[in-house]
Amino acid sequence: MGIQQEQPSVTSQQLSNPPRTATADLFGDPIDSHPLWFKQSSFLSPDFDSESYISDLRTFVPFETLRSELQSHLSSLKHELVELINRDYADFVNLSTKLVDVDAAVLRMRAPLIEIREKILGFRGAVEGSLVSLQGGLRQRAEASAAREILELLIDTSHVVSKVEKLIKELHNVPADLSNGDLHTAEKGHLSNGVSTQHTEIGINLRETQSMLLERIASEMNRLKFYFAHAKNLPFIENMEKRIQNASSLLDTSLGQCFVDGLIHKDANAVFNCLRAYAAVDNTRNAEEIFRSTVVAPLVQKVIPVNSGGNIGDELEEDYKQIKILISQDCTFLLGISSTENSGLHVFSFLGNSILKEVVWAIQQGKPGAFSPGRPTEFLKNYKSSLVFLADLEGYCPSRSAVANFRAEAVYVDFIKQWNIGVYFSLRFQEIAGSLDSALVGSSLIPIPKSDSDHQMTLKQSLTLLECLKSCWREDVLVFSISDKFLRLTLQLISRYANWLSAGLSARKTRNSGFEWALAAAPDDFVYIIHDLDVLASEVCGNYIGHVFNILNSCSPQVLDNVKNSILQGGKSLKDLIPSVIDSIIETLVEKSNEELKQLHGIVAAYRMTKKPPPVRHSHYVSGVLRPLKAFLDGERANTYLTEDTKDKLIQGAAVKITNRYNDLAADIVNTARKTETSLQRIRLGAQRRAGASSDVSDHNVSETDRICMQLFLDIQEYGRNLGSLGVEAAKIPAYGSLWQLVAPQDRQAEIRF
Template identity: 75%
Template sequence: MADLQSPGPPRSTADLFGDPVDSHPVWFKQSSFLQPNFDSESYIADRRTFVPFETLRSELHSHLSSLKHELVDLINRDYADFVNLSTKLVDVDAAVVRMRAPLSEIREKILVFCSAVEASLLALQTGLRQRAEASAAREVLELLLDTFHVVSKVEKLIKELPSVPADWSNGDVNFAEKDLDHLSNGFSIQHTENETNIRETQSVLLDRIASEMNRFKFYITHAQNLPFIENMEKRIQNASLLLDASLGHCFVDGLEHRDANVIFNCLRAYAAIDNTRRAEEIFRSTVVAPLIQKIIPHSSSGVVGGGASGDELEEDYKKIKQYIEKDCKFLLEISSTENSGLHVFSFLSNSILIEVLSAIQKGRPWAFSPGRPTEFLKNYKSSLDFLAHLEGYCPSRSAVAKFRAEAVYAEFMKQWNVGVYFSLRFQEIAGALDSALAGASLVPIQTSHSERRNSQDLTLKPSVTLLECLKSCWREDVVVLSCSDKLFRLSLQLLSRYSNWLSSGLAARKAGNAGSNPGSEWAISAVPDDFVYIIHDLNCLVAEICGDFLRHVIGLLSSCSTEVLEPVEQSILQGAKSLKDLIPIVMNSIIEAVVKKSVEDLKQLKGITATYRMTNKPLPVRHSPYVSGVLHPLKAFLDGERANTYLTRDIRDELLHGAAFEITGHYHELVADLVSLAKKTDSSLLRIRQGAQRRGGASSDVSENNVSNTDKICMQLFLDVQEYGRNLSALGVEAAKIPAYRSLRQCVAPTDSQNTIRAGLAYTK
């Protein structure tokens, strides 16, 4: 039988290249089949995500085949033991019966034990639940008993107060209407040490009662909607009313006599029952309100007396500060005692500031009106100073933050409509500049004979108005730090408006039409001397803006960070640069105007052709009269009073050379056209003459000694150009350095002078 089970000859474990025959891919782990939680379906699903199904099936078949071969090998190796196994299994059924009996007995015992455990657990849980219910009922009972004891204790302590006026129960504690020197027992309180002791004892008892009431409120919170508590509601209300009335009277009495111990105990009591608003209202009505009424008298119907002057609110604040220092400081110091727990009170905002706000609204309503910007700003700054004075009574930064977070503080600041104030200032400042720029002509500043104008002063009304508007934005009686961003933007807008006014006017002048740029009529009618004022004012404005104006603005904003100051400085400098960039454009307008006048004289060049055409005039020996007038407009402008007074040497030289270059360029164009036309005319006449001579049979030779009309014209032009060069030199311009002048001389120079001119041109180059 062993032969029948033989698998045949053993297989080689390696193929021709040395790789194992039964080797598997890396992803095929045989150990996975031996894991106790192996699941075939999940295994196949996991492998199919990255292995084709056919490949997986092939590997599984291969693995199955190897397992079968391994099983056969094991059987063949231990075949004798495998055959004897069946012969050793004798009386197996009887052994199974013997083992089943004790196992059944153990099972029954376990079931009985589990039933006993479950019964014990149920009994235990029932006992615990009953115990918890009893404990909760006991807690409620203890809570009710504590509540009853607290109410009884509060009632007893109230009865033990040294003096209880009969009318305290109604809660009225206004000593302006009540006689505070009368007590409910009929005894008159004398101003003696006995009175002080009674008052202090009373405050101590009230502090103790308030602590009990605080404890009572804690019990009520945890025992709501219980019949016992509802039945005690009337007693609770009576106790609360008596406590409130007694505490209010004691607090008023302490304020009247400035008894620090009594006030301290009363404040502790108010803090204990979480009724700080009541203490703040009593202090406001009994101490603050009468004082403010004296300073700012008013009635429920409105203002009492006449109107106020612009600085009356500032005077009112001074008096209020004195009263606070005299009559309120003692309470503020008591409420800010360290580690006293009295920081919950806000007497500064809910007693003082709220009363001041109410008094101003009723007695000084015009103080909040931005319709009068100067008075509004003065009152606004006085109010900010008053708030800073109140913050001085805060003992810490957290107290200052709390004061600023109060609703009364926000309401007080809301009364000052700074946005409307800025709008009015914007219209005032921007409107002034717009009015100055709306003129149809440039208006110089008028000065009296007694005043002597400085060369550093501004000359035109728009320029003066711009500088005044810029300074107005940052004047002390205008600037508001909370609007500093808007004022800074307005300053840049003013610079931009002035810059656009100039550039639009210059563009309209160059185009020769102001229709596309309304408001540019001034530039059309302006003369070169007017542009001198503009250049001078631009230089002065740039110097002022980059100097004193910039330092003043940075000084006002010095409290800001560097991240704010640097962009502000750069923006102002950029605005000044935009003005400085206009100077070359203005200079070009001057040059264009001067060149235009000079070109009018150059048009006389056409007369030279008529002078020498078809005439027998000899070669010219003098320059033409028009040459003297070509540079006359330029010389007259530079020698004028305005140019000498308001233009720097560098600008005058730049204008001189710019105009000289332009005039020479026009001169060259006119001369080149004239010479070209003359040569074409001579060429045509020569062809006509030669044709006539050929038809007449005469000789066609032309004498070389004859001088043509073109030569005469060129000679005249040459003399004119030489004189023009001498005039340029007289003005301080080297004619040889002007390319158009060199081309001009070469164009009209005689033939025998061409070589000399070319050599000179090469030398100058």
């Protein structure tokens, strides 16, 4: 057979051998194993494509390597096929014996298959024809249904238009039918317009009957608008458009007249029915405008005449009070009807589009200056009065959602925008910050006479800062909605004062011009600054924060914490300036003490090249070294305004710096004297050797340097006693210890005692 011819010869030894398996090399890997990139399962994929497979592998596998692997895989497959044939050789041989007369069997099966195929094709054609016929019928049915809907819509539209016209005609006939008075149930069972006899009981008057008819007409007009919206492009509807417009115009006119009549006579039932009619035709704006022009406008005109010619003031507080009284008297009638629960009248906004709109228009026309921030005090008063007025109007809202809707009205938003709070704050900023700047640009510190003030401040600059800080949170200045801006202004004022003071102290230290007040200030003037900084820091971190918290008590705890921390930081920045002011006082006092210390050079002149005996008492200049410090401490300002702790810091700081200067000058004098004395002795010895005189120098006389040191030693003892009188322990000052070691005799070096 054909298959047997393609098979290789198989020996009996091969038949007896088991199937071949891949052998392993020394390392345990199969000899015919493939690399990881060669996936045999890829060939079994239904969508396998040889070209794409090769193109994907060629990007990282050489073509020769790929061909070698494919040939190896082909050989493996052939070998596996041979093994399979050898394993099932008996079945393979029997297969050829069973395939007898296959062609005849195929011919016998082909005829019925062809017949079945023809039947299926015929049935399929019949089904497709039925389907096309069915789809055509369904399409015709849908078109007929759509045409029927349009026809019904047109018929309904025609009926509604006719019904509306009939009801309008009946409406015009109502006054004639009811001219003799109220209807009685015994006289008439029903009205020709279909109103039930229960509506004609005793007490139903003409207005109520008209309003009920109008409500019914409005309901029909609402249906008519619905039909018109769904079929407005049809010729039939276009031909009826003029009739619809006429009916709508007649309804608006009649409804407006009935609504005005009901408002004038305060007929609750008539007004209620009219409002339902307006809501039915979605024409709330007309009702709001009629209420505004009929009821609200005359009331507001009494309070704020539009044609006043500008002869009245711009204050609004009294006007708002009168308007609120008039609203409570004449407007609550309609407001109560419109807020009736489950009435569907919540769509009206008489508060916003009638009352508030008229009030705003009257203010714009009669008192336009009320909105001008050019006069901040009057502007703020009017603004707060307006907020109170709005809050009073919100009191008529029956629910929170009604309040939210009122605030979302365009007239409400526009009214709030009329008050330009940004410009107002800018003017207040210039006013408050400008007053502080004016106080700080002066060329000198300005003390406040005690008789002119009951406050604790001593300088005009400090008092101005405190007044400006308080102005930020005054009731006649603060706008709560922008309190964050006033908080920022508060911190800016503190920072401005702190920068002014720190810059002045720096200029005083470097002697730079531009801060004349600091250059011209005396130490006593800085006492005022220290006192004012203490008072300002205590006030800002104490009562001032409490006052701000009382104003912002409605804010969240987190906001209050942030406010507190920021103000405390500002108070701390003022407190932190006190050490710098103390240092400036100390520098001034040290400079004055240096003038006295310069007399140290007189000691050298007194003992140089003279036979003046050794000193027995201290120099007269010593008492003047600490005199500036004592005079400052004994002054009235220091005793009045400096605390004991501040005095102690000032004394200790001044004592250390003066002693340092004293030590430097004394060390320079002693070292210079010793060098000079050594040079003179060398010269004398040279002269004696040249003259042949004895080189014996008398050691019985005290040298000039020793006498200078003796004088300095007496002086520093007195200086130490003067320090002690000020409460300063001289031995604890490092510079004093160095000075003692410099001039004290050898037997006094170990202990500082005087």
